[in-house]
Amino acid sequence: MLVLLSVKNLKMHYKTKMGYVRAVDGISFDLDSGEGLGIVGESGCGKTSVSMTILRLLPDNAEFKGGEVLFDNENGEPVNLVSLAESEMRRYRWKGISMIFQAAMNSLNPVYKVGDQIVEAIQNHFPDTPTDVAKKKVAELFKLVGLDPTRMEQYPHQYSGGMKQRAVIAMALSCDPRIIIADEPTTALDVIVQDRILREIRAIQKKLNMAMIYISHDIAVIAEVSDRIAVMYAGKFVELADSVTIFKRPMHPYTYGLMHAFPSVTGKKVDLVTIPGEPPDLLAPPRGCRFYPRCPKGDKLCEEKDPEYVEVDKGHFLACHHPVQPGEVVQFNAE
């Protein structure tokens, strides 16, 4: 297993009139080739910002505040993506790591044929590719994602939602990336279409032995596509472990709360957890543990000292002073 991507203590803050919004505040993880890593968190936790930071697709007011993003560039030499100049970064963007954006179906240009848009993406990154070669590749990609290649000549409005999503996936695959970051790729889709897309993504990932970072707020979806899961809260990872551990033996109270807040159609009907309060304002996060105000296990130590993100078990990272013990039932007192 080759470590493809190694993110170390990544920090990125947005500068606003009212101060710095600490959107990404010390994120670390490793990604092996062929692995599926899920990042789960609620809106505003910074999960989209993490991917934008890795790909350096940030707006003007974003300021990089430290850390490294080491990407294995096949020569055996890891390159730190954060330190690259924009022109150099272009070599890695889309070719090394590509992305499926949130509400991606809206990112298809309505006035161009779908096939042409992907051809353009290929030719932008491999300028010497003749158009017919690029078109052949697009046809192959279409088949891979389950689209009829004749649809290359159609326009986005002639596609359904699910088809648009597949087209966007094809586009993300077009330059043979080694990592794909997928940000909520099935949010706007109906459940049956979602099921198909998820299966396809998993199949493609296995077939091409590609690594994937899957970002979502939907735990059920993350459970299906990830080998390992990172739980993000207020700009930081609070826990990272393999999927089964996260679901069955979570150690961070927030993880515990999330896992028990999801209604399920199968099994017994259990009482759902409500986590009281709201996520903190990232302009001025609390000085101690960021989850402290909402945590039933929090105490003075948590209020004063931000817990460190350490490896508590093989492959299991945690940032918590009072982790949940095996078999413990955590009571969240909501109104």
Next chain:
Amino acid sequence: MQNESVVATDTILKVENLRKLFPAERRLFGSVRYFVHAVDDISFEIIRGDSLALVGESGCGKTTTGKILVGLYEPTSGKVFVEQEDVTPLLYEGESSARKYIESTYLEKFLSMSEGDLKRIEGVEGLYAQRFADLGKNRSKFIEEFLKDRRERVGQLRRRVQMIFQDPYESLNPRMTIYDIVAEPMNIHDVGTIKEREERVADILASVGLTPPETFMFRFPHELSGGQRQRVAIARALILNPSFVVADEPTSMLDVSIRTGIMKLMMKLAQDYNMSYLYITHDLAVARYMSNNIAVMYLGKIVETGATEEVLHHPLHPYTKALLTAVPIPDPEEKRGEPNIKGSVPKPINPPKRCRFYNRCPYAVEHCEKSDHPPLKEVSPGHWVACYVVSGNAG
């Protein structure tokens, strides 16, 4: 479900053969030939104390149904009863449409019947038949009485049936304070003095968990979080004590940890206020928690309905089975199979008469194609399915 137009005394809402067609083309001359069959002959009933979840994928007609009930769309045909009263004429905007409804639904039938026959009719229709007889079978008097005080009665209907919308960010007017927003129903229906309104608003804000109410009353929506805004929307819907609330995906745009809070709040309020919900959602898992009855919709039709636990654990209709199989399970160790369904949802424009699900169905047989869309049949107590194969009528 009961016989046509027999409405039990504890029924809050009864919908009969409701249809809503939208024109699918614009024509300057001539009549429209293509219609979107958004809601296509559905019937259901909600009893006081129960809730019904209307589930289905996008485009199945569940949201349209909800909007008809709160007066945002006119029905194309069908009847709606709220607490023993036929309120269908109140759902039409123009009086002439209301008249046409009364004519075609009641008068056509009643005029050809004798007084004796009229008095023998049961249920709500019987009440109207009786009235007609009492009026000496006078057509214009009957219509007049039916339409009497229409304006007022429409207002009263609005007070009895309220709606909670999906988008907490857009269902509140950004230029109004929270107080204005929540007090608006009282304002529109001219209820209470200013002081009474302020007190009522404070009370209801407290009961939806926005305490202390004074700190929220004069804020603007953009100062509140999504969860808080949705609580305001709930407060607004509840302030006039409706019998019945239509909730259109109220939690789908909220974060997970907030969702459960809102769900629990809604369930508690239903108990406190003795209210029922029509809970519209695409999320089967949420439907399970919010209602004790469920109706699955597909292309404007109800294909399966019954008690929630029963339908979710013993689904009979192939579409319901496919839906349930497709829902991702929040448990990485549990594997689910592949949904047994092919193709994708067709556009509901001028659908063929056969079973709507025919071209995607794994059970389909010739009978399904040759016959009309199957009616709902009670396959086990309280569990109704619209499928020839399942109900054993596949010819």
Next chain:
Amino acid sequence: MTERSETIVQESLWKIRLKLWLKEFKRNWALFRERKIAIFGLSVIIFFAVFGIIYPLYPTIMKNVFWKDDIISYETFTPYDPIIGFDPNIFDHPSPPSLVHPLGTDPLGRDVLSMVMYSTPREFVLGITAALITVVIGTIIGASSAYYGGVVDTFFMRLADIVMLFPSLAILMVLSAFIELSLFRLALIIGILAGFGSITIVLKAQALTVKVRPFIEAAKSTGASDAYIILKHIIPNILPLSFLYMMLNVTGAIFTEAVLSFLGLANIRMSWGVIIHMAESSGYLMGSSIGTYWWLWVPAGACITLLCSAFYFLGRGLEEIVNPRLRKR
């Protein structure tokens, strides 16, 4: 139910309302202050407002400074009266600026500064009245058009097209032959003409974006009537844009009046346009005279330009407040 003291709720509700309103106002003011153009516009407007208000003081000051010994002349000829004034002490009218007449005198011997100051409040009244009428008409039509759609919408949009096609100036010129265009009447006519024009299209477009937002449906489902929704939901949400347009319309109104007066078609006794008209019709704007007799047209012209620009800049300054999306982070 929670327990709370009734008196606490009652008294502090009003205070809370006021406090929150003030907070909102201060925030908008801070935003406004950041744009230099807006401050410039506002300052110029305030300057002119003060200018117009202190007008009565001017002749009094001048009388006490320069005419102390010659009260009889002053009373007879009222040299600082903008309409019938005459300065007998100066031989040749129009006279260039001097201490007695800081902006000189016009061909009829009237003090130019006096005329300019006197006209200022009138210009304000004209501009704001016309703009107000335009905006009221435009807002109501725009909102109703958007809400009802169909025939109503088509009618008003086609009407707007027609109004825009017709050169309003030409219409006014023709009208001047039939109606006496006094200040108020002119303001009314300009206001009404503009009210059915392009402003309805712009406001209708804005109202359409409001109409499709869910809170409109929410109000309808609660039982609100059409009029209620238009008045309480749609119009408040387009009001900021209306307000913005009002500023721009003031500019147009003042300028239109100036042109009409300049052409001698308006029945206004004194305004900045009239001052220039007087200069023109007396022949002082021809050839090299235009440079020599500069005080006959520069002050009035400058006032028109400045005040019109000021309202425009004020409008631009309000853009950010009106349209939150334009705000810089």
